[in-house]
Amino acid sequence: MEIEIATIGGYEEVGRNMTAVRVGDDIVVFDMGLNLSQVLIHDDVRTEQMHSLDLIDMGAIPDDRVMSELEGDVKAIVPTHGHLDHIGAIGKLAHRYDAPVVGSPFTIELVRQEIEDESKFDVDNDLIKMEAGETMDIGDEVEMEFVHVTHSIVGAVSPVLHTPEGAVVYGLDKRIDHDPVLEDPFDMERFRELGDEGVLAYIEDCTNAGRKGRTPSESVARKHLHDTLKSFEDYTGGIVATTFSSHVSRVSSLVEFAKEIGRKPILLGRSMEKYTNTARDLGYPIPDDLEIYGHRRSRERAFKRIMNEGKGNFLPVVTGHQGEPRAMLTRMARGETPFQFDDGDKVVFSARVIPEPTNEGQRYAAERLLKMQGARIYDEIHVSGHLREEGHYQMLDAIRPDNVIPSHQSLGGYAPYVDLAESQGYTVGEDLHISRNGNVIQLTE
Numbered sequence: 001m002e003i004e005i006a007t008i009g010g011y012e013e014v015g016r017n018m019t020a021v022r023v024g025d026d027i028v029v030f031d032m033g034l035n036l037s038q039v040l041i042h043d044d045v046r047t048e049q050m051h052s053l054d055l056i057d058m059g060a061i062p063d064d065r066v067m068s069e070l071e072g073d074v075k076a077i078v079p080t081h082g083h084l085d086h087i088g089a090i091g092k093l094a095h096r097y098d099a100p101v102v103g104s105p106f107t108i109e110l111v112r113q114e115i116e117d118e119s120k121f122d123v124d125n126d127l128i129k130m131e132a133g134e135t136m137d138i139g140d141e142v143e144m145e146f147v148h149v150t151h152s153i154v155g156a157v158s159p160v161l162h163t164p165e166g167a168v169v170y171g172l173d174k175r176i177d178h179d180p181v182l183e184d185p186f187d188m189e190r191f192r193e194l195g196d197e198g199v200l201a202y203i204e205d206c207t208n209a210g211r212k213g214r215t216p217s218e219s220v221a222r223k224h225l226h227d228t229l230k231s232f233e234d235y236t237g238g239i240v241a242t243t244f245s246s247h248v249s250r251v252s253s254l255v256e257f258a259k260e261i262g263r264k265p266i267l268l269g270r271s272m273e274k275y276t277n278t279a280r281d282l283g284y285p286i287p288d289d290l291e292i293y294g295h296r297r298s299r300e301r302a303f304k305r306i307m308n309e310g311k312g313n314f315l316p317v318v319t320g321h322q323g324e325p326r327a328m329l330t331r332m333a334r335g336e337t338p339f340q341f342d343d344g345d346k347v348v349f350s351a352r353v354i355p356e357p358t359n360e361g362q363r364y365a366a367e368r369l370l371k372m373q374g375a376r377i378y379d380e381i382h383v384s385g386h387l388r389e390e391g392h393y394q395m396l397d398a399i400r401p402d403n404v405i406p407s408h409q410s411l412g413g414y415a416p417y418v419d420l421a422e423s424q425g426y427t428v429g430e431d432l433h434i435s436r437n438g439n440v441i442q443l444t445e
């Protein structure tokens, strides 16, 4: 049976992921993501109103024209998790395929919101929720399974296509976390079983392949956060925290520890509201009485209340960990909100600066503005959501794939992964396939 893999997006950059697998006449598309940094370098771009081809030209969404080279029907569009570099192009591309979008419940809720925000195209693909551990028929001879993985957002899965030629495992994005927060540990046992059953191809998340050692568990970041906030227990001034609003586990730890040091947590910012309310609606343990303000007026009121009742009674958790110019923390730093910093106030960044010039510059500016007002910065209280070197070795040991296809990096970023895969007996051009956006790899004939 003929199996081909089209590497459509995310094979020349970190961002705009999209891969299609054709098994006979059936095609499954994994991820349809946005490369946000290609959007941010332009001033005032409103992607909601833009046409797909213009966004393709900008390098913001995957160039899916290569799909016409695959002879078959798309049976499903499968986002692995709710990060924008995996779902952010669904509003622009999914309507061109007569296929449902299938994802975990949390991912599908976020996809639904993406589609609602889309104003250029009518996207009416069915949205199907499937839990990790469940399977679905794709045509007559292929079955798709979701394996539970751990990442920096809840509800992440690795989809597996069971084909007559062996399994195709799509492995973006994950870290091996045995002690995560709010969800089950990484399902290593299932990956080992897949290895025993036979894996034809493995598409791997190489985001952090160049970093040595092992990615720590979310429980390590949680402990670090706890230690930091506990050290503020006797401080009576202002404490502000920022993190990825999509990182529900981290936000939930912040909420818990704020209460532990006698402060009322208040979440501020539109995306904080979006992700946290979505998680609460789906039954994740977010307290019912947690105050969350997304809209401008309600945020202003909350800030005024914090200043009137005393900053020492509250812990605002805000957007802006990368110094994004329009995010809450940056606007607080510029004095555009009623919140005023005093000498010695604490600002906790539960995030790492994404190593990219735009982010680095913006984050530098935000920190300078905060420091000029006397704020103290607590940086990098964070662990990454991506495998490092040792995690990659573990995955190759567990699933022993016949073919490996590194993804989610630039050509230069693949180099460390190629080294480690070669040390495990793989050969570039034979069973280790370095691809570019727009290529089709023929696996079986």
Ligand SMILES: [Zn+2]
Binding pocket: 081, 083, 151, 173, 385
């Ligand atoms: Zn991700």
